[in-house]
Amino acid sequence: MRPADWYVLVGAIVFVVVYGMWRSRGSGTVNKYLLAGKTMPWYAMALSIMATQASAITFISTPGQSYVDGMRFVQFYFGLPLAMVILSVTAVPIFHRARVYTAYEYLEQRFNAKTRALVSGIFLLQRGLAIGIALCAPAIVLSVILGWPEHITILLIGLVAVLYTSLRGVKGVMWTQFPYMFIMTLGLLVALGTALWRLPQGMGLADAVTVAGAAGRVNPVVFHFNWNDRYNFWSGLVGGMFLALAYFGCDQSQVQRYLTGKSIAQSRLSLLFNGVAKIPMQFFILLIGVVVFAFYTFEKPPILFKSNDLQRIQTSAAEYAPIAQRYDAAFERRKKAARQVVAARRQGDGQARAQSAAAYRQAQRDLEDARGAAIRLAAKPGPGNDSNNAFLTFVNHYFPAGLASKITGVGFNDTNYVFLSFVIRYLPAGVVGLMLAMIFGAAMVSISSEMNSLATVTIIDLYQRHVRRQASDGHYLAAARVATLFWGAYAVVAAGLAKNLGSLIETVNLVGSLFYGGLLGVFVLAFFFKRVAGNAAFAGVIAGEAAIFAAAIFTNISFLWYNVIGCVVVVSTALVLSPIESNQGARRQS
Amino acid sequence: MSALRNDRHQDIPEEPPPFGGTWPRLYAAVLAFLAALILLFRAFQWAFAP
Numbered sequence: 001m002r003p004a005d006w007y008v009l010v011g012a013i014v015f016v017v018v019y020g021m022w023r024s025r026g027s028g029t030v031n032k033y034l035l036a037g038k039t040m041p042w043y044a045m046a047l048s049i050m051a052t053q054a055s056a057i058t059f060i061s062t063p064g065q066s067y068v069d070g071m072r073f074v075q076f077y078f079g080l081p082l083a084m085v086i087l088s089v090t091a092v093p094i095f096h097r098a099r100v101y102t103a104y105e106y107l108e109q110r111f112n113a114k115t116r117a118l119v120s121g122i123f124l125l126q127r128g129l130a131i132g133i134a135l136c137a138p139a140i141v142l143s144v145i146l147g148w149p150e151h152i153t154i155l156l157i158g159l160v161a162v163l164y165t166s167l168r169g170v171k172g173v174m175w176t177q178f179p180y181m182f183i184m185t186l187g188l189l190v191a192l193g194t195a196l197w198r199l200p201q202g203m204g205l206a207d208a209v210t211v212a213g214a215a216g217r218v219n220p221v222v223f224h225f226n227w228n229d230r231y232n233f234w235s236g237l238v239g240g241m242f243l244a245l246a247y248f249g250c251d252q253s254q255v256q257r258y259l260t261g262k263s264i265a266q267s268r269l270s271l272l273f274n275g276v277a278k279i280p281m282q283f284f285i286l287l288i289g290v291v292v293f294a295f296y297t298f299e300k301p302p303i304l305f306k307s308n309d310l311q312r313i314q315t316s317a318a319e320y321a322p323i324a325q326r327y328d329a330a331f332e333r334r335k336k337a338a339r340q341v342v343a344a345r346r347q348g349d350g351q352a353r354a355q356s357a358a359a360y361r362q363a364q365r366d367l368e369d370a371r372g373a374a375i376r377l378a379a380k381p382g383p384g385n386d387s388n389n390a391f392l393t394f395v396n397h398y399f400p401a402g403l404a405s406k407i408t409g410v411g412f413n414d415t416n417y418v419f420l421s422f423v424i425r426y427l428p429a430g431v432v433g434l435m436l437a438m439i440f441g442a443a444m445v446s447i448s449s450e451m452n453s454l455a456t457v458t459i460i461d462l463y464q465r466h467v468r469r470q471a472s473d474g475h476y477l478a479a480a481r482v483a484t485l486f487w488g489a490y491a492v493v494a495a496g497l498a499k500n501l502g503s504l505i506e507t508v509n510l511v512g513s514l515f516y517g518g519l520l521g522v523f524v525l526a527f528f529f530k531r532v533a534g535n536a537a538f539a540g541v542i543a544g545e546a547a548i549f550a551a552a553i554f555t556n557i558s559f560l561w562y563n564v565i566g567c568v569v570v571v572s573t574a575l576v577l578s579p580i581e582s583n584q585g586a587r588r589q590s
Numbered sequence: 591m592s593a594l595r596n597d598r599h600q601d602i603p604e605e606p607p608p609f610g611g612t613w614p615r616l617y618a619a620v621l622a623f624l625a626a627l628i629l630l631f632r633a634f635q636w637a638f639a640p
Contacts, residue, residue: 074631078624078628081620081621081623081624082621082624084620085617085620085621088613088617089613089617093604209638210638212638213635213638213639218634218635218638218639219635220631220632220634220635221628221631221632221635233628263605264604264605265604265605265606265607265608268607268613269607269608272616272617272620275620275624276620276623279624279627280627283631
């Protein structure tokens, strides 16, 4: 880190926090602390919704995802605009008219207290798991760049987020997210610009995309259907829509954003803006990964992007030397073929382009084979292999094998380090600081939303409902602040355990998908099946969650489909049980 | 009642969107944008396919 990087990093973070604190003065009542007094304009809610979803994981993991697997990850978001429209028609007016603090409060109005408690519990469990992962990602960044231990960096980010979240509540969270989104946009533009600038002399964006395209990395739309494939058009459109419906319609960390709106219209606009802006933003981030891939076609990438693991196998494994030789030779052949691919494209020579692309792909396969051998070497158990921590041991020991491997990622995974490695090695002074500000800011604003929503559900759905039903506004405000502090501390501990998981962006989506199908199903029942009563809905949620976990443990079905499976099982179970419950009710009345 | 309780189920009037005329028209515009994006991505992929 050079002085210019420190100035930019510290300046950006201080600006974001001070601006947020200043705009959110006067959060002295429970309504203001949890719902901003329902005064937020649509544009602030829209940016807050996007900032809450775009955690640091987005910036760390997504370019790496594009580097190793291409742009097809963007299909994951194809169902999101559909979901935004459906929620604008259904959930937004229903929640506004019910005048609730949380989505789960509505479930008691519609069903009964135990269904509300069950669903609140599922949210706390699911969001509690995710918040650790969201905090862990940027802590890895700080740790890698500064050489500080990860537990110190986790604590540092957690403390800043807890500070303004506990003091200012949802208003502080949202007004902090507002300037951050502008910093993020600037950061993304600068990242793409500098990645292009670092390409060899005379090469531009079209050349970079040509090179990546020849390696199969330019694949944003894949129509081929496969149940086991995570990212194709159909899983993105259908599975992604169900996931987005659940995330934006049933997850308090998002529902709370648009519940702060002045009116139904303002809340709808915020969701529709997200429906329009999200896919281009993700495409842009994936494009950065594609350009980084092209850059590393001409500049030799490290065989492993996790530098400590690379050093370990370099110094301790005798098998490393021949693998490195194979890797170097394949890299040189790939570089030569890539130049021929670019030259053929410029000349418009289709035959030469096809021949050079074939040679390029062969060299790419050889390179990936050598890298695969290095990865297997790094994944071998032994001293210094930090993949053998207590958390992974626990998951692998106590969880069914099918589920454990999905949660932890199979073996060694350095996807999260691809973009970081590029930023640290090749970006100029000041730009590295901006990238870090973007990543730290993303972590702060995203986990602050999560802490805020976890605290809200803890106070409204558990404490106020089941522990202390009658108390003053000041008492609940103080309790909400304490709950925020508790969830901040919890996030710090969970982040320490999550640091060795696989691709973090996949893990966080997978964890969400284990629970979202059940949540979505119960809200579908609440909104559309007026005859279904509380006990049938409660049993439906239990059955839906059982079905999701069965699918995760016993099948290879891609996690996006868990949302569909869970929702369908909840609704169908409740519909089957509903007549039985109605008959019992009628008998009791007679 | 607790300090947290509000009046439930108050009737909140529907407002038209500030642009786009009506809500259904705005929803249609969002979905049309999605379709256009997918077509653009497909064309992008086709242009740079190996």
